Amino acid sequence: MVSDEMRKKFKTNLKKIMALKGKNQSDIVKALNFKQSTVSDWLNGKKYPRMDKVQMLANYLNVDIIELVDNQSNDSITFTNTEKALIKNYRQLNEQNQQAVTTMINSLLAVENSTFEKDAVG
Known part of the structure; x- marks a missing residue:
């Protein structure tokens, strides 16, 4: 079961990475053929994506999957x-x-x- 904390951290990580990569919600929807409402739910912390979707996001954003799902401070754990x-x-x-x-x-x-x-x- 996905906790509220996991959804919140994923939302935060995804928004941060999107900003760093100059991507917006529409870019993700178009490039990965995701539903607008689904991506919106992720970005609002309402839902947590399946791992296959997380992997697709990581590939598209050219980041390690852990950067999207890591629930720890980047300074505290490797x-x-x-x-x-x-x-x-x-x-x-x-x-x-x-x-x-x-x-x-x-x-x-x-x-x-x-x-x-x-x-x-x-």
């Missing part, structure tokens, strides 16, 4: 190529499978933390 690929793949999953991945990660972290605590005590 993603490796593996992390970028994982994020891209995760966002292509349906909500149920995203939850399964989250559950698996949390389980693995619990095991690692448990092992770490045992090592620290012993």
